[in-house]
Amino acid sequence: MKVTVSRKAHFNAAHRLHNRQLTDDENRRLFGKCNNPYYHGHNYNLTVKVTGEIDPISGYVIDMKILKDIMQEHVLDYLDHKNLNEEVEEFSSLNPTAENICVVIWKILREQLDDKFTLKIILYETERNFVEYPSA
Ligand SMILES: Nc1nc2c(c(=O)[nH]1)N=C([C@H](O)[C@H](O)COP(=O)(O)OP(=O)(O)OP(=O)(O)O)CN2
Ligand SMILES: [Zn+2]
Numbered sequence: 001m002k003v004t005v006s007r008k009a010h011f012n013a014a015h016r017l018h019n020r021q022l023t024d025d026e027n028r029r030l031f032g033k034c035n036n037p038y039y040h041g042h043n044y045n046l047t048v049k050v051t052g053e054i055d056p057i058s059g060y061v062i063d064m065k066i067l068k069d070i071m072q073e074h075v076l077d078y079l080d081h082k083n084l085n086e087e088v089e090e091f092s093s094l095n096p097t098a099e100n101i102c103v104v105i106w107k108i109l110r111e112q113l114d115d116k117f118t119l120k121i122i123l124y125e126t127e128r129n130f131v132e133y134p135s136a
Helices: 024-035 064-079 098-112
Strands: 002-015 040-053 118-124 130-133
Touching: 002 064, 040 064, 040 098, 064 098, 098 118, 098 130
Parallel strands: none
Antiparallel strands: 002 040, 040 118, 118 130
């Protein structure tokens, strides 16, 4: 019997949506105000969902304290209060859209969690705009 446990977190970060393969005009047309060369910020809200069997001894799928510490060390300490384009290696060549940030967070956490767990990330960039990976 598989059960999903979830933990929420949030971080603030600055970014600029920009594709170096496009001209400045094309970038402005495609990304509008999100292409502002002086960057802009979001309060990102994150939900991490871990699915697995309940351990018969602990009654846990995963100890939430352990999940919290992994998220803090590997995601929040890495992304919080950062300029994603300038300070986070993955986005030196990858546009920091909500979709790409979500996949990057999934890859970071996937490496930290046992293969027996299924992992899903939901990332809110605004109160109304959010993305999920993997989808469905
Ligand atoms: N598919 C995507 N579309 C857009 C993304 C994205 O990451 N993926 N990002 C942006 C901008 O970076 C930014 O998120 C837009 O913010 P904002 O203009 O504040 O968005 P809203 O007006 O929709 O704000 P609400 O508060 O949600 O109404 C643009 N597109
Ligand atoms: Zn933005």
